[in-house]
Amino acid sequence: MTHDQPAAPRVLTAAGRFSGPRSRAWDVTDRAAKLAAAGADIIQLGIGDPDFDTPAAISEAAVAALQAGRTHYSPFAGEPALREAIARRTSEQHGVEVSPDQVVVFPGAQCALFAIMLCLAEAGDHIILLEPAYTTYDAVAQSGGGRGVRVPLAADNGFQPDVRRVEAAITEKTRAILMNTPGNPSGTVFDAAALQGLVDLCRRHGIWLVSDEVYWSLVYEGRHVSPLALSGGAEVSFVVNSLSKSHAMTGWRLGWTIAPRDLAHHLGDLAQGLLFGVTQFVQDAAVVALTQDLTEVEAMREIFRQRRDALCAGLAAIPGLEIHQPSGGMFLLVDIGDLGCDGEVFANALLDEAGVAVVPGFAFGDSLRHCVRIGFLRDVEVLEEAVRRIAAFVASRATAKG
Numbered sequence: 354m355t356h357d358q359p360a361a362p363r364v365l366t367a368a369g370r371f372s373g374p375r376s377r378a379w380d381v382t383d384r385a386a387k388l389a390a391a392g393a394d395i396i397q398l399g400i401g402d403p404d405f406d407t408p409a410a411i412s413e414a415a416v417a418a419l420q421a422g423r424t425h426y427s428p429f430a431g432e433p434a435l436r437e438a439i440a441r442r443t444s445e446q447h448g449v450e451v452s453p454d455q456v457v458v459f460p461g462a463q464c465a466l467f468a469i470m471l472c473l474a475e476a477g478d479h480i481i482l483l484e485p486a487y488t489t490y491d492a493v494a495q496s497g498g499g500r501g502v503r504v505p506l507a508a509d510n511g512f513q514p515d516v517r518r519v520e521a522a523i524t525e526k527t528r529a530i531l532m533n534t535p536g537n538p539s540g541t542v543f544d545a546a547a548l549q550g551l552v553d554l555c556r557r558h559g560i561w562l563v564s565d566e567v568y569w570s571l572v573y574e575g576r577h578v579s580p581l582a583l584s585g586g587a588e589v590s591f592v593v594n595s596l597s598k599s600h601a602m603t604g605w606r607l608g609w610t611i612a613p614r615d616l617a618h619h620l621g622d623l624a625q626g627l628l629f630g631v632t633q634f635v636q637d638a639a640v641v642a643l644t645q646d647l648t649e650v651e652a653m654r655e656i657f658r659q660r661r662d663a664l665c666a667g668l669a670a671i672p673g674l675e676i677h678q679p680s681g682g683m684f685l686l687v688d689i690g691d692l693g694c695d696g697e698v699f700a701n702a703l704l705d706e707a708g709v710a711v712v713p714g715f716a717f718g719d720s721l722r723h724c725v726r727i728g729f730l731r732d733v734e735v736l737e738e739a740v741r742r743i744a745a746f747v748a749s750r751a752t753a754k755g
């Protein structure tokens with residue numbers, strides 16, 4: 354160091370953890386948004402932000418709360434009424450007793466996942482990720498200095514967890530398995546038996562199961578099962594959920610964790626240092642969302658089901674594409690390997706030549722490079738137009754090839 358050139362302040366050791374290959378996952382989506390803003394005719398089937406409005410009673414509750422002056426700090430772990438509503442809804446859903454002290458409120462499931470990993474894994478620790486894995490899971494696993502270790506799930510087994518393969522990846526460095534059912538991007542709804550296998554594995558090896566359940570309401574075949582409902586599950590599980598997908602509330606940023614009884618206070622302490630509370634009027638509206646009946650949630654699920662059916666039928670008829678029909682969620686994986694290009698090349702060209710935005714498969718793991726993820730995020734007529742554009746695009750590539 355000389356007096357002329359002072360050393361730059363250091364930030365990169367920590368900040369570098371949050372980048373890496375998968376941080377480019379949204380490049381095509383971002384480019385699509387810019388093209389659309391400039392007037393291009395783009396069908397956005399990339400980021401999982403569906404086109405529904407939040408149910409009116411929830412928005413009205415937020416407005417009433419704002420007008421009533423609910424604009425102050427909240428208890429750091431969340432408003433008591435909301436923790437109570439989350440505990441009651443979860444208990445009813447899974448037939449188990451969850452107490453409000455197990456619940457900590459976060460601004461969205463993403464933040465909740467990050468917070469849990471900050472508590473569970475530090476330098477040298479491993480978190481098992483089941484591939485295909487949601488885009489942000491590597492960064493989440495690295496939040497406290499640990500790292501994700503991937504176990505690929507087999508497409509020909511419907512991307513169900515293979516407990517023996519997961520067990521083979523466990524070492525003395527493993528701290529947790531991070532999983533997501535219904536799955537993004539696979540749409541797989543984990544079987545209760547496979548999930549019980551993961552719970553048993555965690556108990557045997559003294560590791561945690563972190564269960565991301567943000568798509569719980571979007572199940573078309575089978576049944577959503579939480580590890581909380583399984584034998585021994587509550588003792589080893591941290592559950593993450595939010596209102597983003599179930600109640601069309603992506604922009605409200607309201608999620609939560611459910612932790613084993615004696616550990617929730619760590620997340621409460623973290624919430625104090627990280628957040629100093631979550632927006633009061635949003636929490637009041639969330640109480641309404643969680644105490645309403647499920648009529649609107651189920652109506653949205655039925656619309657998603659029709660969209661899924663239309664998109665799957667349309668894409669399945671295009672030669673060269675292999676689709677993995679999802680049982681839940683709002684996306685499907687499409688294997689484009691037979692077209693001889695990788696998912697990133699395909700997604701960029703599809704946007705430029707056909708105006709359809711999808712997510713390249715590398716976003717979910719290297720074994721998905723030959724795939725793209727397509728969301729059934731718009732009305733059936735729009736999805737049918739997207740299918741026509743994709744069919745013409747695929748046909749033009751096949752002609753160009755040969």
Ligand SMILES: Cc1ncc(COP(=O)(O)O)c(C=O)c1O
Nearest residue numbers: 401461462463487537595597608
């Ligand atoms: C699997 C999964 N987990 C978490 C999130 C983040 O959800 P939230 O909006 O509640 O932060 C998403 C968002 O798309 C997701 O797909």
